[in-house]
Amino acid sequence: MTDLTQLSLGLADVCRRAGGFIRQEAASFDRSKVEHKGVHDLVSYVDQETERLLVAGLRELLPGAGFITEEGTTGSDSQATSTGTEFTWIIDPLDGTTNFVHGLPCYCVSVGLLQQQELVAGVVYEVSRDECFRAVRGGGAFCNEKPIHVTDVPELNSSLIATGFPYTDFGLMDDYLRVLGAFMQRSHGVRRVGSAAADLAWVAAGRFEGFFEFNLNSYDVAAGILLVREAGGRVTQFLEEGDPLFGRQICASNGLVHEQMQATIREFWPV
Template sequence: MESNEKVPYVLTGKSYTAVAINAAAKAGEWIKSKLGMHEQLSTKTSAQDLVTEVDKGAEQMIRRLILTHFPDHAILGEESVEPGEAAAISALAEAQDEEYLWIIDPIDGTTNFVHGFPFYSISIALAHHGEVIIGVIYDPSRDEMFVAEKGKGAYVHGARMAVSGEERLAEGLIAVGFPADPVVKLPINLRGIAALAPRARSLRAGGSAALHLAHVAAGRLSGYWESGLNAWDIAAGALLVAESGGKVTDTLGESYHLGVRNIVATNGALHAEMLTVLKESDATGF
């Protein structure tokens, strides 16, 4: 290298993680302070798909915090994308070739937030050339910060997380979802719910994909499945599960990538059994 050539200053992954944690914590604190105070409520794709000015404000706050540190990074945030599946797919296609792409869901579980049901979260992921390298999910209601760095494990309250040990679906506590699309996606999910209910120990539908994934990573749920999600619902949580020793695929068993919309995340041991039940009940979403 010639002596007059500048050596680029390289930020370590820790800096990315610190910024993600800080953004999630600050946004979470602000969102919690707005509980029960949202003035305007509007719907996006259906009567079940809610958005408030709090979602939009939280996303702006997170964007500002990230861009202050990394002004040349790209950001894909739920509230900056037009409603609907086609728009989400198109926005991801445009963004996923970016060197560094932050993927944000400012409030995952807006319906819960609106009703005051304390199960909503902030999800922030960072992808490098399309591969998720940082995943942070913050639950303001319980003040729990779930953090994963690729290859370095996943943590909550600073303690290393590990998936649960159940070996059969009959022993498993499985999370499911009721999608906001009542016409196409809801019937698919209901078929899967009907098939899983008698096979699993019990089902839960908390209403936040990100928190479901965080709880699979923490060993509190044995698995989670839902059809019709977006990149910002899954990106951070998928890394948490993988770094906690679990397995994340699409509903056909193909490896997770940012374009996956039909997700199965488990402790690994139950994975094949869950995939079989979903396939047999025509609940893969494909």
């Protein structure tokens, strides 16, 4: 039987080492080396090399596990678990690449672990602040090994909300802007950090009451979903209790404002 707590501690060490590489490269990063996966979808050698470091470390940590990776360094499908494996790592080597490229703080290493179809461990390492958020199924959530919890704020109008903006697919932009406008009027404010992994970790740590975004991939949210749940919060899709890991949209909260968030989204989002 795999000891998930020890495994998550080992995962945290692997993510910290990968984050150290990112921090080292940030000091002398050359923007001319940036490539484009899409119109505004950036990737750099730092993303790719960080992923290779993570894969190598995770293969030592849990031999035989499968991989879902953003940059495809293992050749795996970014939206489907590997067949025939009990465990699957879901990796975003540098969540917040655009921030990194422009020299802005807040970019993360994010790694979640699936056992069959259940998230059982996750780490988000925010490089700029040297904060390592860790969670294990049934074992709680931590930041730099201190327990974290979602807030007990009961109302949306007293909440700080996080979101992300679409940068490749603008087909639902008008609907999204209507939702954004409603949240701006019904809360303490809306923040756009530029890293979904950080947004979710900060909901877990009680810095935000809620977070919503669409067009996300599994590697953007895997670790963060478990962090929020283990910190006492709730994570769903926008309008129902669907799968937020592969469902391409996410609503995360302290639990108390969740239905208010979903009701706000429901007013303007196409069914």
